[in-house]
Amino acid sequence: MTGASAHIRSYRQERPDERHGFVQIVLPVRGRLWIDVAGRQEELSCARGVFIHSGTSHAQRETAGNRSLVVELDEHRISERALEKLSHNPFLDVASDTRHLIDFMRGVIGLDGCRDDVVGLWAPLLIDSLAGEKTGIRARLNSLAALVEAEPFSPWTIDRLATCVSISESRLHALFIEEFGLSPHRWLAGLRMRKVCALLQNPSLTIAEIALRAGFSDQTALTRAMRHIVGETPAAYRRSRGIH
Structure with missing residues (x-):
């Protein structure tokens, strides 16, 4: 594979001796899952995930009601430093910052299905979090900004x-x-309003639909926010640009 992808997956039967030509990260979001990685077996949970290196033998055994965020990455997308850190022990405790990143991607998949473009922006933050990288804060900040711009x-x-x-x-x-x-x-707030203005260019979307998509409680709340930030209401914005 090239790039990155993420899926919500349930394991419903035993899968012995799997190998992939890419890195796989399994992060349970519900239930538990037994997994064997190169002869070492542990039970995964929402507090415990696993990083499986390219070409590494692994096997899963289901437990009732398990669901996991499964991330697949080309190994070349991961820095040598992070790979070295993650090679010592494939099983990883899920810290609070990692949990926030997992919850974000779970929500994106739930709304839009697999978004490879967003996964590509999100994956570096996940790897840094799993590897415990605390350097390069400005690089992480810009990665985060790009991710928020993709999903404002x-x-x-x-x-x-x-x-x-x-x-x-x-x-x-x-x-x-x-x-x-x-x-x-x-x-x-400015980023979200620019996205709202872009959506207002589409006449097939009602202002009420845009308000709900943008996370406002109703059209009135969007109108109030847009008047404050942009200086005109959604309806006036459309009229001034000939959008009907």
């Missing part, structure tokens, strides 16, 4: 943004001011 209507909060790059909210605020000249809140 996901339920991002300042806390989630900070957790995804393993820094405090105050540090996140300072970095956003330095990198983008805006606070995280203003940057996110």
